Amino acid sequence: EDKVVQSPLSLVVHEGDTVTLNCSYEVTNFRSLLWYKQEKKAPTFLFMLTSSGIEKKSGRLSSILDKKELFSILNITATQTGDSAIYLCAVESRGTVSNFGNEKLTFGTGTRLTIIP
Amino acid sequence: EPEVTQTPSHQVTQMGQEVILRCVPISNHLYFYWYRQILGQKVEFLVSFYNNEISEKSEIFDDQFSVERPDGSNFTLKIRSTKLEDSAMYFCATAEGAGLATYEQYFGPGTRLTVT
Numbered sequence: 001e002d003k004v005v006q007s008p009l010s011l012v013v014h015e016g017d018t019v020t021l022n023c024s025y026e027v028t029n030f031r032s033l034l035w036y037k038q039e040k041k042a043p044t045f046l047f048m049l050t051s052s053g054i055e056k057k058s059g060r061l062s063s064i065l066d067k068k069e070l071f072s073i074l075n076i077t078a079t080q081t082g083d084s085a086i087y088l089c090a091v092e093s094r095g096t097v098s099n100f101g102n103e104k105l106t107f108g109t110g111t112r113l114t115i116i117p
Numbered sequence: 118e119p120e121v122t123q124t125p126s127h128q129v130t131q132m133g134q135e136v137i138l139r140c141v142p143i144s145n146h147l148y149f150y151w152y153r154q155i156l157g158q159k160v161e162f163l164v165s166f167y168n169n170e171i172s173e174k175s176e177i178f179d180d181q182f183s184v185e186r187p188d189g190s191n192f193t194l195k196i197r198s199t200k201l202e203d204s205a206m207y208f209c210a211t212a213e214g215a216g217l218a219t220y221e222q223y224f225g226p227g228t229r230l231t232v233t
Contacts, residue, residue, distance in 0.1 A: 042121075
């Protein structure tokens with residue numbers, strides 16, 4: 001069974017701090033690892049990682065994947081109150097029913113990040 | 118920026134009733150997915166759909182569930198006879214492509230289904 005584990009489950013920091021969120025996984029037929037931010041409802045896409053060691057960056061957020069050790073980290077520098085959210089890690093894998101279009105995402109439980117002003 | 122939309126935003130139904138949840142994908146997207154999130158739990162994969170066929174489904178997606186794209190735009194999830202445990206947020210997601218390359222899935226705002 002595919003498994004995605006995120007840590008910590010919850011994190012409270014002060015504005016301006018830097019945080020690192022962790023995601024480890026065990027899946028068959030790995031295709032990519034994705035990070036999403038979930039504030040009120042829908043997960044919003046942050047990053048997709050497919051290759052080891054290549055950092056993806058968007059403003060104060062960055063992420064990297066290690067396919068040998070099967071984990072990824074999401075870094076947020078100079079945190080702001082608007083960064084408060086649940087951060088979801090999901091691994092895309094290919095299913096078994098058909099040969100095409102059968103990708104699925106397996107999600108972790110998320111890390112609830114709270115930024116105190 | 119194009120978005121996935123879902124209707125209704127909240128549906129309350131009685132146990133045993135049929136519900137249909139609707140999703141309008143981003144216009145050039147060809148791959149469609151349904152996920153659900155029971156309150157306080159993980160987002161779980163239900164089904165993927167491509168070329169008017171189910172590509173993959175999870176154990177959750179039993180005979181009570183069905184999906185279709187009846188008019189070429191809406192993508193629907195039907196639950197034939199709802200149970201209390203079907204209460205959850207249901208997310209539609211769509212992707213531009215799949216297969217050899219990887220494409221990110223974009224999520225709609227969700228439909229909160231409450232079964233009483």
